[in-house]
Amino acid sequence: MKIAVALSGGVDSTAAAVELLDQGLSLFGVTMKHYDPSKYGFAPGEGIDADIKDAKEVCDQLGIRHHVIDLRSEFNNIINYLIDEYSCGKTPNPCTLCNPTIKWGALLEKSLELGAEKIATGHYVDLRNIDGSYQIHRAKDYAKDQTYMLWQLSQKQLAHTLFPNSKRTKQEIRKLTRNLNLPVHDKDDSQEICFIKGQYQTFLDRNIDFEEGDIIFRDGKKIGTHKGLHNYTIGQRKGLNLPWTSALYVSEIDPFNNTIRVTDDQNDLMQKKFKIHTLNWIEGKPPENFADISVQIRYNSHPQPLKKLVLLEDTGSVILKNPVRAVTPGQSAVFYREDRLLGGGIIQ
Numbered sequence: 001m002k003i004a005v006a007l008s009g010g011v012d013s014t015a016a017a018v019e020l021l022d023q024g025l026s027l028f029g030v031t032m033k034h035y036d037p038s039k040y041g042f043a044p045g046e047g048i049d050a051d052i053k054d055a056k057e058v059c060d061q062l063g064i065r066h067h068v069i070d071l072r073s074e075f076n077n078i079i080n081y082l083i084d085e086y087s088c089g090k091t092p093n094p095c096t097l098c099n100p101t102i103k104w105g106a107l108l109e110k111s112l113e114l115g116a117e118k119i120a121t122g123h124y125v126d127l128r129n130i131d132g133s134y135q136i137h138r139a140k141d142y143a144k145d146q147t148y149m150l151w152q153l154s155q156k157q158l159a160h161t162l163f164p165n166s167k168r169t170k171q172e173i174r175k176l177t178r179n180l181n182l183p184v185h186d187k188d189d190s191q192e193i194c195f196i197k198g199q200y201q202t203f204l205d206r207n208i209d210f211e212e213g214d215i216i217f218r219d220g221k222k223i224g225t226h227k228g229l230h231n232y233t234i235g236q237r238k239g240l241n242l243p244w245t246s247a248l249y250v251s252e253i254d255p256f257n258n259t260i261r262v263t264d265d266q267n268d269l270m271q272k273k274f275k276i277h278t279l280n281w282i283e284g285k286p287p288e289n290f291a292d293i294s295v296q297i298r299y300n301s302h303p304q305p306l307k308k309l310v311l312l313e314d315t316g317s318v319i320l321k322n323p324v325r326a327v328t329p330g331q332s333a334v335f336y337r338e339d340r341l342l343g344g345g346i347i348q
Helices: 011-022 048-062 072-087 095-113 170-179 200-207
Strands: 002-006 026-033 066-070 118-120 125-130 133-138 213-217 222-226 249-254 259-263 270-281 293-296 304-312 315-325 332-337 340-347
Touching: 002 011, 002 095, 011 026, 011 048, 011 118, 011 170, 026 048, 026 095, 048 066, 066 095, 072 095, 072 200, 095 118, 222 259
Parallel strands: 002 026, 002 118, 026 066, 213 259
Antiparallel strands: 125 133, 133 340, 213 222, 249 259, 270 315, 270 340, 293 304, 293 332, 304 315, 332 340
16 A cells, blocks of 8 residues: 655654554655745745755655655645635634635545545544544543544545554654654644744734724623734634723624624623534434534634534534633534544534
């Protein structure tokens, strides 16, 4: 079997390649060039160009071929999605779209054309084949678990996938690559959005045409002026710059009226019911029952017990057993049964 290893230039994907070589598999490296560094504020040799250089050095040391796949045109859809969502007051997670359409879309397709049968990544995910049906489970290193980002994948995509890091912790990954003296063993983990250098808000301000609007207190009175809907998210406290006797929090973003509503009562941020769209189920259909299912509403939050889910084609109404803080439109609501990822949708 020939494997394409998606090398990001980081330590996790490098360790995945080492694991596959130890298993005696035939592999080559693929790295996608998905944006122009100079266009997004990177100096020559920084950003994706630096990552490609690191990936090539890894391949040279491991003795495998390395291919750079140009996906800049395809990746423009992800950048436009990010900008469009923020423009209308939502807080998107572009990685959840990039994974099914770019990494397991265009990159997987190009890898198969190069002769690969499967693609391997450095994600911390446990993939299991149960009687011909692929299941996604949380990896050994729960703190690094990345299943939340993969809820839009399909059975067809998973059939062409390997996750070699599922049984290792981050510390073990670092040790493995350090012992082999691989060039990326001490490289920092990537943070935030891959194509944005510096302040997130600077990028958004530069790419979004916005109008100032009213900031409204919970009683309906105007108490200030906002600097564009893209600068705010549900539950936000910092950056409001409003003189007040107590802390204020963003409780609602209204794109139709171009207003921000704030509150000094955190109970206003608690919510049990919300709607989702773009539903996807990992096994291609919803589970037969919704007992013992939990819902995770953002990447770094804890799953909450589900009380009820009402489905209508690819949309749904979620009712939790207990209220949660700051349910945010644009983020993903992801369903689990214990450590198994079932699917998810985008909060409406």
